[in-house]
Amino acid sequence: MPVIIPKAIPAFGVLKDNVFVMDTKRAFSQDIRTLEILLINLMPTKIQTENQILSLLANSPLQVSITLLATQSYIGKNTPKSHLDRFYKYFDQIINRRFDGAIVTGAPIEHLPFEDVQYWEELVQIMEFLRTHTTSTLYLCWGAMAGLYYFHNIQKIALKEKLFGIFEHDMIENDVLLSGLNDKVLMPHSRHSGVDEQQIRSKDTLKILLQGRQSGISVLKDKRDIFILGHPEYAAQTLDEEYKRDKQKGLRIAKPENYYDTNGMIRMQWRSDASVLFGNWLNFSVYQDTPFALNIP
Numbered sequence: 001m002p003v004i005i006p007k008a009i010p011a012f013g014v015l016k017d018n019v020f021v022m023d024t025k026r027a028f029s030q031d032i033r034t035l036e037i038l039l040i041n042l043m044p045t046k047i048q049t050e051n052q053i054l055s056l057l058a059n060s061p062l063q064v065s066i067t068l069l070a071t072q073s074y075i076g077k078n079t080p081k082s083h084l085d086r087f088y089k090y091f092d093q094i095i096n097r098r099f100d101g102a103i104v105t106g107a108p109i110e111h112l113p114f115e116d117v118q119y120w121e122e123l124v125q126i127m128e129f130l131r132t133h134t135t136s137t138l139y140l141c142w143g144a145m146a147g148l149y150y151f152h153n154i155q156k157i158a159l160k161e162k163l164f165g166i167f168e169h170d171m172i173e174n175d176v177l178l179s180g181l182n183d184k185v186l187m188p189h190s191r192h193s194g195v196d197e198q199q200i201r202s203k204d205t206l207k208i209l210l211q212g213r214q215s216g217i218s219v220l221k222d223k224r225d226i227f228i229l230g231h232p233e234y235a236a237q238t239l240d241e242e243y244k245r246d247k248q249k250g251l252r253i254a255k256p257e258n259y260y261d262t263n264g265m266i267r268m269q270w271r272s273d274a275s276v277l278f279g280n281w282l283n284f285s286v287y288q289d290t291p292f293a294l295n296i297p
Helices: 010-015 024-028 046-057 081-087 120-133 142-152 197-201 238-248 271-287
Strands: 003-005 021-023 035-040 064-069 101-104 136-140 156-171 184-195 207-212 216-221 226-228
Touching (some): 046 064, 046 081, 046 271, 101 120, 120 142, 142 197, 184 197, 184 238, 197 216, 226 271
Parallel strands (some): 003 021
Antiparallel strands (some): 207 216
16 A cells, blocks of 8 residues: 655655555545655754655555654754745644654754753653554664653763764664565664663563664663664665764764675665665554544543
8 A cells, every 4th residue: 555645745755656655635535545654854854754764654555644743843944844834733733633653754963962952841841742643663773762761761871983984783672664675674773872771671561662783772662662772764775874974074973783794785785674674563463453434542
């Protein structure tokens, strides 16, 4: 089944030759109850992030309709205002709606204490809204750290050096979210921070699903939400672009690990794992539990 997005959005042209996308007009003519997914996009490069996440949602057999949400208390300069005005909504525009699921992206602000983030109070309002107005939320990277901090008081900690590359993860507990994955799960990471794993292990409200020798605890869940500290949504070129960007800025950075082959070519090794994770979340965490009528309390 397709992901439903406006035909004019850049992602439509990018995705239409690779995955099943359907424009809004055609979707409204079908008598099908689509899943309503809210994407809270905190990344400065919003169009790139849209393309990455929508391409994974479009691999599911479920029909998905997307609502894009941006913060109003902070508006970045890396996405054209015309794009935001045309395709995004703000919190006060969706506060009376319900959604089947939601995704909260990462953001390049790990160096800041959560309370110092310019839009932290707004994000807290959004996260509280998600707990009562969605069936399940998928939190990614910094978004996962923010969710773990706010809901479970898990502290963010600085890493000695940037975790940067493609890393293997072992399954720690059986869970339907991991159905169809191999014993070793590959996932990109690009972060300067981690979480206090001792605090996580002390919480009986949190279930650890994936853990890596280098990356540590990387996927966990509570009774309704999923927290992924990596970037399974990353496209093939994303780490390469980050590496070259940081080198041009004169930053001290090593090449992403387990990413290039011996000839310096990118190895896309994590795509199938990412597709399974996103597909399982849509199916088991959202579709199986969501009410047919979204206006049901």
